[in-house]
Amino acid sequence: MLISFLFLLLATVCVAFVGVGLWVFSNHFLTTDIPAAISHPMRLRVFNCIFQLLITWGMIFEKLRICSMPQFVRFFHDLPPLRKHPDVVVKDLRFGTIPVKLYQPKASTSGLRPGIVFYHGGGGILGSLKTHHGICCNLCKKSDAVVLAVGYRMVPKHRFPMVVRDCMVGTIHFLKSLNKYGVDPARIIVCGDSVGGTVATILCQKFVDRSDLPKIRAQILIYSTVQSLDFQSPSYQQNKNMPLLNQNLTFYCWCGYLDISPSWRSTVLKGAHLPAEVWEKYRKWLGAENIPDRFKKRGYLPVSREPLNEAAYLETNIILDVMNSPLIADDEVVSRLPEACIVSCEYDILRDESLLYKKRLEDLGVRVTWHHMEDGFHGVLTTIDMRFFYFPCSSRILDAVAHFIKGL
Numbered sequence: 001m002l003i004s005f006l007f008l009l010l011a012t013v014c015v016a017f018v019g020v021g022l023w024v025f026s027n028h029f030l031t032t033d034i035p036a037a038i039s040h041p042m043r044l045r046v047f048n049c050i051f052q053l054l055i056t057w058g059m060i061f062e063k064l065r066i067c068s069m070p071q072f073v074r075f076f077h078d079l080p081p082l083r084k085h086p087d088v089v090v091k092d093l094r095f096g097t098i099p100v101k102l103y104q105p106k107a108s109t110s111g112l113r114p115g116i117v118f119y120h121g122g123g124g125i126l127g128s129l130k131t132h133h134g135i136c137c138n139l140c141k142k143s144d145a146v147v148l149a150v151g152y153r154m155v156p157k158h159r160f161p162m163v164v165r166d167c168m169v170g171t172i173h174f175l176k177s178l179n180k181y182g183v184d185p186a187r188i189i190v191c192g193d194s195v196g197g198t199v200a201t202i203l204c205q206k207f208v209d210r211s212d213l214p215k216i217r218a219q220i221l222i223y224s225t226v227q228s229l230d231f232q233s234p235s236y237q238q239n240k241n242m243p244l245l246n247q248n249l250t251f252y253c254w255c256g257y258l259d260i261s262p263s264w265r266s267t268v269l270k271g272a273h274l275p276a277e278v279w280e281k282y283r284k285w286l287g288a289e290n291i292p293d294r295f296k297k298r299g300y301l302p303v304s305r306e307p308l309n310e311a312a313y314l315e316t317n318i319i320l321d322v323m324n325s326p327l328i329a330d331d332e333v334v335s336r337l338p339e340a341c342i343v344s345c346e347y348d349i350l351r352d353e354s355l356l357y358k359k360r361l362e363d364l365g366v367r368v369t370w371h372h373m374e375d376g377f378h379g380v381l382t383t384i385d386m387r388f389f390y391f392p393c394s395s396r397i398l399d400a401v402a403h404f405i406k407g408l
Helices: 002-029 041-063 069-077 133-143 162-175 195-206 234-238 247-258 262-269 276-286 310-320 351-363 392-406
Strands: 088-095 098-105 113-119 146-150 183-193 218-222 339-347 368-377
Touching (some): 088 133, 113 195, 133 146, 183 195, 195 218, 339 351
Parallel strands (some): 113 183, 218 339, 339 368
16 A cells, blocks of 8 residues: 555656656746847757746745745756865855955965955845856966855745845955955955846945945946836836846846735836836936936837825835945935946846946946947856856856956
C-alpha cells in the first residue's frame, strides 16, 4: 500500500513538473517577442524561459504556502559556484550585521585607489551578493578600484525602507574606514543597477549635508528606477512584455517592496491612486514631454488619468517619499548632487526613468555622462560572467562605467 502511494505521489509530481514546463514553454519560449536589435535572440529566449520557469514554480510554492516566490528563486540563482578572477582578491566581511564583499585588485600600487560602493539590483526581492559577483570582479579589474558590494535584507521578511537602511549602514561603515582598504577619500563612487541604482541615488541625496563623511565624488546609475508614481511613460507601454522584467514582475516587486496590495494594480495603471494636484505638481519632472521624441517612435499613447480613488491613495501615498521616488526631491538637494554616469537600455521597461533623471540633473547644472544601449534590456549586466547566456552589451556597459571612473 505504501509503495503504491509513493508511486502515485511520484507520478503526480512528474506530471506537474512536465505540465508546468510545457505551460511556460508555450507561453514564453514560443510567444515572447524578441526585438530584432538584440544580439543572440535565441539565447535571450532560452534565458527568459528558464527565468519564467523559476518564477512560475515560485508562485506555485507561494500559493501552497511552502515558501515565497522570492525565496524560491533566490535559492536557485545562488546555487552556481562563484567564478574566480585571478587578478582580484575577494573577501567576505560583515559590517555589524550587514554582509559585504570586498574586491581589491591583486596588483600592488603606490597610491590610493578609487573606492566604489556597489548595490545590487533585483527589485528588492531578487538578486544577491552572489548574482552580482561577476559584475564586481570585472568592475574592480577594469577600473583598478576597490569595490565594496553591500548586501541587504529583502522581501518577504523585510520591506521598505530596510534596503536603504542596510545599504546606508554598510556605506557609512566603509566611508569611515577608507584608510584600512587603501581608498582615496576624494574618489568615492556609489554605483548600482536597477533598485541598486535607486539606492545609490537616495544615498547621494542623504549624504549631501553629511560633513562627518567623505564627499561622494560620483554616482553611477545603471538602468535604475527613480520614481514610483507613474507607470504610463513610453517605455512602460513599449516594453511591458519584454523578457526578464515585464509589467507583471514590475508590479510584483513594487507591491512586495512597499507592502501594497496587488489589488490596486488596475487603479495605479489608470493613475487614480494620486490626486490631480499631485500629478500637476510633479508633471514638470514626470511628464512625457521631458522624454525626447525619438524614444516615442515605437509607439506611445498618452493616457488620461481617472478620478482619485481615495482608498488607493491612503495605501499607496508612501510612493511620495523621496526614499521611494528620488526624482521628486527638492531642487536644493538635487542641484548639489555629485556628477553622474547614467546607463539606459532601449528595451527596458524602466528606460524612461533614466532619461527623466538625466534631464532633471542637467537642468539643475549637475554634470551627466550618459550611455544608451540600443540593444540593451533590463538585467543584461548580470550576464557578464554567464558564459552561454553572456550578451556583449554587458561588456560595453562595464567598459563605459570603467572609463568614467578612470576619468574622475
